Amino acid sequence: MIHTFKIINVKCAGCAATLKEKLFEKFGEVEVDLEKEPREITLDIADEQIEALGLALKKLGYPFLSEKMGFVDAGSAKAKSFVSCAIGKMNS
Numbered sequence: 215m216i217h218t219f220k221i222i223n224v225k226c227a228g229c230a231a232t233l234k235e236k237l238f239e240k241f242g243e244v245e246v247d248l249e250k251e252p253r254e255i256t257l258d259i260a261d262e263q264i265e266a267l268g269l270a271l272k273k274l275g276y277p278f279l280s281e282k283m284g285f286v287d288a289g290s291a292k293a294k295s296f297v298s299c300a301i302g303k304m305n306s
Contacts, residue, residue, distance in 0.1 A: 216258050220279035221271060224253035228303035230274065236298075238275055241267060252279050274298045301302035 224230065228245035233255060235243045241263065245256040259267060268278055275294025277283065283291065 215260065216256065217264070218254050218256040219267075220252045221276045222252055222253055222279050223235070223292055225275050226303075227293075228300065229253075229298065231297065231303070232253070232274060233271075233276060236306055237270060240270065255297040 222231070224246065227248065230248060233246055234244050237257070241259055243257065243259055247254040247256070257267075268281065271277055272281070272291065273294070275291045275298050277291050
């Protein structure tokens with residue numbers, strides 16, 4: 215089923231490239247909308263895979279907007295997103 219999720223820390227095409235590349239193997243094609251704020255990703259995903267998607271996004275530094283995080287977790291996610299963004303820029 216097609217789902218759209220609001221995620222945080224996505225700033226640019228480098229971030230989008232990382233999301234598309236890193237999520238492709240497990241979740242298939244991912245569309246990243248850089249025109250909306252907060253940013254959105256859209257993909258065809260089964261409901262039982264959404265939790266795994268959330269964990270994968272958090273690992274990359276781009277958690278769901280709805281995810282409740284403390285100060286340390288939010289800071290860690292932001293730092294991870296900077297690294298993921300840089301990698302995406304280098305690979306594109």
